Amino acid sequence: xxxxxxxxxxxxxxDPGLLVQGSNLLAVEVHxxxxxxxxxxxxxxxxxxxxxxxxxxxxxxxGTDQSVRIRWRTFSSSDSAVLYGPAPGNLNQLxxxxxxxxxxxxxxxxxxPDTVYYYAIGSTSGGILSGNDLQHFFRTHPPAGxxxxxxxxxxxxxxxxxxDARAVRDAYQTYTGSAHTDLWLxxxxxxxxxxxxxxxxxxxxxxxPEMLRxxxxxxxxxxxxxxxxxxxxxxxxxxxxxAGGLASGSEAYYxxxxxxxxxxxxxxxxxxxxxxxxxxxxLENDLASTMQPWIVAxxxxxxxxxxxxxxxxxxxxxxxxxxxxxxxxxxxxAYGVDLVLTGHSHSYxxxxxxxxxxxxxxxxxxxxxxxxxGDGNPNGDGAYQKEIGPHAGTVYCVxxxxxSISSSGSLDHPVMYTSLRSLGSLVLEVDDLRMxxxxxxxxxxxxxxxxxxxxxxxxxxSTTGLFAGFMTSLxxxxxxxxNAVYFLYSLTGSGPTQTQFGVMDLTMPITQxxxxxxxxxxxxxxSTSIPASAAGRSVYLQAFELQGVGxxxxxxxxxxxxx
Ligand SMILES: [Fe+2]
Numbered sequence: 001x002x003x004x005x006x007x008x009x010x011x012x013x014x015d016p017g018l019l020v021q022g023s024n025l026l027a028v029e030v031h032x033x034x035x036x037x038x039x040x041x042x043x044x045x046x047x048x049x050x051x052x053x054x055x056x057x058x059x060x061x062x063g064t065d066q067s068v069r070i071r072w073r074t075f076s077s078s079d080s081a082v083l084y085g086p087a088p089g090n091l092n093q094l095x096x097x098x099x100x101x102x103x104x105x106x107x108x109x110x111x112x113p114d115t116v117y118y119y120a121i122g123s124t125s126g127g128i129l130s131g132n133d134l135q136h137f138f139r140t141h142p143p144a145g146x147x148x149x150x151x152x153x154x155x156x157x158x159x160x161x162x163x164d165a166r167a168v169r170d171a172y173q174t175y176t177g178s179a180h181t182d183l184w185l186x187x188x189x190x191x192x193x194x195x196x197x198x199x200x201x202x203x204x205x206x207x208x209p210e211m212l213r214x215x216x217x218x219x220x221x222x223x224x225x226x227x228x229x230x231x232x233x234x235x236x237x238x239x240x241x242x243a244g245g246l247a248s249g250s251e252a253y254y255x256x257x258x259x260x261x262x263x264x265x266x267x268x269x270x271x272x273x274x275x276x277x278x279x280x281x282x283l284e285n286d287l288a289s290t291m292q293p294w295i296v297a298x299x300x301x302x303x304x305x306x307x308x309x310x311x312x313x314x315x316x317x318x319x320x321x322x323x324x325x326x327x328x329x330x331x332x333x334a335y336g337v338d339l340v341l342t343g344h345s346h347s348y349x350x351x352x353x354x355x356x357x358x359x360x361x362x363x364x365x366x367x368x369x370x371x372x373x374g375d376g377n378p379n380g381d382g383a384y385q386k387e388i389g390p391h392a393g394t395v396y397c398v399x400x401x402x403x404s405i406s407s408s409g410s411l412d413h414p415v416m417y418t419s420l421r422s423l424g425s426l427v428l429e430v431d432d433l434r435m436x437x438x439x440x441x442x443x444x445x446x447x448x449x450x451x452x453x454x455x456x457x458x459x460x461x462s463t464t465g466l467f468a469g470f471m472t473s474l475x476x477x478x479x480x481x482x483n484a485v486y487f488l489y490s491l492t493g494s495g496p497t498q499t500q501f502g503v504m505d506l507t508m509p510i511t512q513x514x515x516x517x518x519x520x521x522x523x524x525x526x527s528t529s530i531p532a533s534a535a536g537r538s539v540y541l542q543a544f545e546l547q548g549v550g551x552x553x554x555x556x557x558x559x560x561x562x563x
Contacts, residue, residue, distance in 0.1 A: 156343025188222025188300030307345030
């Protein structure tokens with residue numbers, strides 16, 4: 001432990017039944033986390049203040065379009081009850097689970113898709129413990145395949161429970177404001193140093209209580225979640241394809257659908273990463289069976305990184321970075337994965353749109369592996385245009401800086417468009433054909449933003465200006481390479497005129513120039529001279545791309561003044 005973690009007290013509840021009359025002996029063991037750690041400190045206080053009855057939660061797990069699980073922990077055991085309904089004060093449904101426990105898990109079923117429900121938790125004997133207010137609600141998933149816009153929050157290596165993690169959290173809360181977070185992902189190392197229950201208490205349950213009770217959290221396991229029993233005890237993952245996707249039979253790796261996105265969680269830490277092993281066999285079958293247009297995959301160990309971890313070093317993290325790159329990526333890319341989210345390196349590293357790079361960084365060949373070498377920003381080089389289908393390009397994000405940043409690493413992996421030593425988290429927004437990802441730093445600044453787009457590229461028409469007696473260039477971008485592009489103009493008005501290809505924004509008579517064949521970048525340029533006599537009048541222009549026999553589309557219209 002370092003920094004403020006050194007001074008944190010961990011709270012344990014001592015069962016009073018273990019105490020006897022007279023003196024009691026309390027034995028405590030203290031262990032160094034690493035053999036070479038130079039310091040060790042210990043302090044202990046025993047208090048008779050009873051802890052609050054509600055120790056943890058409520059938190060939401062395993063959301064589907066018809067169900068959700070609500071979990072919480074109490075100090076004393078009781079049965080489990082959830083009231084829910086359309087509004088606080090109108091919680092007209094009750095689900096109770098008999099049997100006394102301190103670890104409560106209630107599944108609500110038979111819910112309406114894409115619907116907000118308010119809720120309260122408690123027990124049948126003790127009444128409401130928490131909820132029945134505007135802060136306790138959930139919204140069920142929209143049906144799979146529906147184009148409902150949504151927002152997801154993504155945290156990597158957030159488990160420090162310190163001021164850095166809280167700054168990242170607060171920056172996102174300020175950014176998102178009253179907009180609902182539909183789901184959130186944790187990319188592993190969610191509770192340092194060892195993923196013990198008390199560490200989860202501090203790093204997850206006491207750090208994100210507001211988000212936990214209204215947005216379903218989907219985790220993956222990092223190398224610091226050392227305790228299998230603690231990790232799988234806290235989280236409820238789908239093993240039977242309950243939330244969409246194919247049954248994985250394992251809580252370590254699973255998939256689910258949200259609207260028109262298929263999310264795939266892999267376990268890069270403990271499960272076999274080998275081809276033909278259970279995880280990658282399931283992965284291939286799962287991807288083969290999804291009909292969703294978007295696919296997002298997430299796990300802990302990054303396939304490409306030059307941050308705190310180096311994906312070129314085979315021995316780094318026991319070969320986990322290399323294995324995921326060599327064995328998981330070819331399957332994911334063959335089934336058209338769009339976005340891969342990982343952590344582990346405490347930095348932000350984000351790739352270009354790439355495909356087919358499974359070796360060391362020295363083997364990255366931009367000529368064959370770079371699908372789009374721009375920034376992916378619609379306000380910069382333009383969105384990444386994606387086809388649906390295999391090997392159409394993937395963006396890889398390392399987002400492991402939600403709890404701390406690392407000073408090590410050269411941050412110069414050649415697949416990366418940008419590499420930042422900044423605290424922050426990711427905002428993922430999907431709206432039909434558009435997927436946008438932002439890296440939001442701990443001060444609320446968007447330091448990187450890119451967009452994937454699966455629709456047609458718009459046909460964009462521009463000119464260099466019309467000057468009487470001079471040449472001008474008529475320019476079209478966004479055509480399919482090799483297609484014929486025509487340039488049309490009218491001196492009388494902006495239409496409309498009905499044609500066999502649709503409505504044209506020009507008035508007859510219309511003059512046609514071209515065609516010009518669009519080049520490899522989809523650009524077509526025609527240079528023409530403007531007669532000296534044309535000065536002082538308007539010209540109405542529009543371009544047209546012939547896409548096949550009887551099939552074509554028009555560009556944006558232009559109205560130009562001849563100077
Ligand atoms: Fe890690």
